[in-house]
Amino acid sequence: MPSVSPGTRFGWFFLVAAVAGALGNIVGGLVVPPSSQPVRFHSSGELVDLVVGEQIHVTETYGLYAQLREIAEGDTITIPRRRVLSEHVMTYLSLLEVETSDDLRTVAGLERLTAADYRNALRFDAKFEGVIQTRVRGATLPYLVASVADDPTEWFLMLARDEGLVVVADRAALALLGAP
Amino acid sequence: MTWLALVGLALLAPAWDRLPPIGLVAVALPTGVAGYVLAALGWIAVGLSFSTVMVLAATSGVAVAVAATTLWRDLRSGEPTPTAVLASAAVVVVASAAGAWLLQVVHLTRFTSDSLRYLLTAEALERAGSPAAANVYQLRMGQLVVPLLHAGGIDSGAGYSPAIIPLLAASGVLAAGWLAWEGMERAGASLRWRWWLLGTAAALVLTTNRVGYHAFYVNGHMTFAVVLVIGVGLGWLAVARHHWVLLWPAGLMFGVLPALRPEAVIAGALFLVPFLVEEAVPLRARWGMAAPFLAAAVVWDGVIWPRYAADADLALLGPVRGNLLAALGVAAGLALLAAPPLRRFARWGPLALLGGLVAYLAVMTVRDPDVMRFGLSAFGANIAIEGLWGLLWLVLPMLVLGALLVAPPPFCRLWFAPLGSYGVALLAFAYLRGGGYRVGTGDSGSRMLLHVVLVAVVAVIHSAGVAVADAPEPTLRSLRRRR
Numbered sequence: 001m002p003s004v005s006p007g008t009r010f011g012w013f014f015l016v017a018a019v020a021g022a023l024g025n026i027v028g029g030l031v032v033p034p035s036s037q038p039v040r041f042h043s044s045g046e047l048v049d050l051v052v053g054e055q056i057h058v059t060e061t062y063g064l065y066a067q068l069r070e071i072a073e074g075d076t077i078t079i080p081r082r083r084v085l086s087e088h089v090m091t092y093l094s095l096l097e098v099e100t101s102d103d104l105r106t107v108a109g110l111e112r113l114t115a116a117d118y119r120n121a122l123r124f125d126a127k128f129e130g131v132i133q134t135r136v137r138g139a140t141l142p143y144l145v146a147s148v149a150d151d152p153t154e155w156f157l158m159l160a161r162d163e164g165l166v167v168v169a170d171r172a173a174l175a176l177l178g179a180p
Numbered sequence: 181m182t183w184l185a186l187v188g189l190a191l192l193a194p195a196w197d198r199l200p201p202i203g204l205v206a207v208a209l210p211t212g213v214a215g216y217v218l219a220a221l222g223w224i225a226v227g228l229s230f231s232t233v234m235v236l237a238a239t240s241g242v243a244v245a246v247a248a249t250t251l252w253r254d255l256r257s258g259e260p261t262p263t264a265v266l267a268s269a270a271v272v273v274v275a276s277a278a279g280a281w282l283l284q285v286v287h288l289t290r291f292t293s294d295s296l297r298y299l300l301t302a303e304a305l306e307r308a309g310s311p312a313a314a315n316v317y318q319l320r321m322g323q324l325v326v327p328l329l330h331a332g333g334i335d336s337g338a339g340y341s342p343a344i345i346p347l348l349a350a351s352g353v354l355a356a357g358w359l360a361w362e363g364m365e366r367a368g369a370s371l372r373w374r375w376w377l378l379g380t381a382a383a384l385v386l387t388t389n390r391v392g393y394h395a396f397y398v399n400g401h402m403t404f405a406v407v408l409v410i411g412v413g414l415g416w417l418a419v420a421r422h423h424w425v426l427l428w429p430a431g432l433m434f435g436v437l438p439a440l441r442p443e444a445v446i447a448g449a450l451f452l453v454p455f456l457v458e459e460a461v462p463l464r465a466r467w468g469m470a471a472p473f474l475a476a477a478v479v480w481d482g483v484i485w486p487r488y489a490a491d492a493d494l495a496l497l498g499p500v501r502g503n504l505l506a507a508l509g510v511a512a513g514l515a516l517l518a519a520p521p522l523r524r525f526a527r528w529g530p531l532a533l534l535g536g537l538v539a540y541l542a543v544m545t546v547r548d549p550d551v552m553r554f555g556l557s558a559f560g561a562n563i564a565i566e567g568l569w570g571l572l573w574l575v576l577p578m579l580v581l582g583a584l585l586v587a588p589p590p591f592c593r594l595w596f597a598p599l600g601s602y603g604v605a606l607l608a609f610a611y612l613r614g615g616g617y618r619v620g621t622g623d624s625g626s627r628m629l630l631h632v633v634l635v636a637v638v639a640v641i642h643s644a645g646v647a648v649a650d651a652p653e654p655t656l657r658s659l660r661r662r663r
Contacts (some may be wrong), residue, residue, distance in 0.1 A: 011373065
């Protein structure tokens with residue numbers, strides 16, 4: 001049996017690893033299990049469970065994001081799998097009605113945390129400062145957005161409280177916020 | 181987009197006869213983007229009111245001057261202008277116009293809240309004519325290059341430039357493929373091996389969720405990956421062939437980095453410095469390669485950004501002056517190489533950079549171990565599953581390790597050494613940015629992995645090319661025989 005050089009072995013290893021990786025990527029992308037958790041929307045101070053796969057009918061659009069996503073009134077949207085939720089939540093926030101700050105304060109948990117508490121706890125000083133600067137400079141955000149199911153530690157609480165908006169989060173995120 | 185690509189082709193004029201048609205096509209748009217970004221930085225720095233049209237006109241003027249000078253020189257010396265340039269121009273026009281049209285019609289763009297903040301800065305830039313109206317925080321985190329790329333689309337129906345990132349991504353993938361092929365060809369790999377290695381590597385990269393996502397995502401990560409692989413690749417070609425003129429477009433690529441992301445001066449320096457200490461490269465050519473990077477860093481971090489930065493950012497080692505000092509450090513190091521007794525220390529430059537990062541990381545880890553702990557944990561989770569990288573970051577490190585052990589390619593120090601340093605730098609950036617990494621696709625640490633994907637893939641393909649130079653053809657029959 002002829003001996004095989006290390007170079008040849010590496011060449012074959014390269015081919016096999018790359019093909020296996022590509023197949024893994026394809027299969028993995030197809031079989032990502034949908035989240036069993038419902039996506040929860042706080043709207044008008046009420047909890048609304050929207051289950052993955054459920055369809056919502058768009059009655060109103062708001063903000064730049066809906067415009068950029070080319071989503072219009074009359075469209076029907078399916079609540080996505082959790083893995084792709086972060087990309088889509090802003091769409092829903094844009095679509096759902098935007099609450100006033102007063103209404104938002106009725107959402108459980110939000111008033112209990114101060115920006116400083118949150119900042120110290122979560123080490124996202126810069127992002128909070130950024131939001132504050134945005135407000136001080138009088139700029140208007142074109143979107144009144146909270147955030148994402150897989151990213152509950154972001155700056156959205158601040159925006160939520162100060163700008164007044166619908167908060168979107170899954171159960172884990174809501175628990176982090178202290179919501180019931 | 182088509183215009184930018186043609187501008188890039190004109191800027192490449194000094195290197196026309198050194199690049200094959202596929203190289204010209206692949207590098208044209210990124211070169212045009214680099215020229216436009218550098219012109220915009222200069223434009224804003226001198227206090228002119230920014231307007232995409234005006235800056236593009238100025239860039240075009242420079243490009244025409246560069247091309248005319250080259251043509252005039254060729255005419256006088258009797259050298260024919262490479263006809264490949266005309267064919268490349270035709271391909272560039274058709275491909276970029278078709279791509280731009282397709283991306284207008286089919287909505288493939290991906291947005292997150294970060295994207296919208298970039299577009300806010302772009303809008304402020306285009307409307308007010310300067311970054312003054314932009315949010316200070318966003319200017320720090322988002323910098324200026326991504327807003328510059330989209331400013332021209334603010335008044336279009338879309339409100340941004342849907343085609344710029346996807347077309348840059350296509351250019352980057354094409355350039356990576358071409359550069360990988362060049363390396364395998366130089367190594368003596370057979371045609372069949374070349375196709376197999378390139379095809380399987382392309383399959384691995386292009387099936388990765390995050391690679392596809394970032395190709396349509398309004399953010400700066402794909403731009404970083406593209407300019408980095410072209411910058412390093414053209415630099416490698418220049419060194420391998422002693423075609424120093426290729427350092428000109430390579431340097432332009434590095435010139436995009438300083439205003440692209442907050443950490444990009446340090447990250448860019450990791451990949452640039454190995455070329456600046458390369459003994460074979462004439463000192464003047466090294467300055468030529470470094471000039472766009474240094475100029476962009478000085479203009480952005482030394483002139484433009486300080487005008488608008490928050491006081492806290494202006495600390496000596498803060499994001500503004502810290503970046504400026506890093507760039508000046510690179511320039512000082514290069515200047516010192518003019519002294520012959522110091523040249524023998526040059527090769528230690530990349531190692532010194534790595535040593536500095538490791539020392540910084542060690543000190544910061546002792547002071548605040550939580551950031552490191554959370555960072556490593558988040559990296560692990562993101563690479564394995566949560567970052568949606570699929571199997572890419574499980575396969576690629578194995579290939580890099582195998583390549584280094586079995587078949588380190590010539591000039592491996594230009595490709596692999598900075599990759600190692602970048603790994604350490606990613607952890608250091610967690611401290612520099614003032615907070616740790618986290619689990620999820622939106623994590624900066626996870627997204628910054630994209631920056632080096634193309635460089636790493638080209639590097640391991642080069643290695644594989646060396647490894648299989650004397651190997652039997654890769655056929656199923658030979659596989660069975662091996663068993």
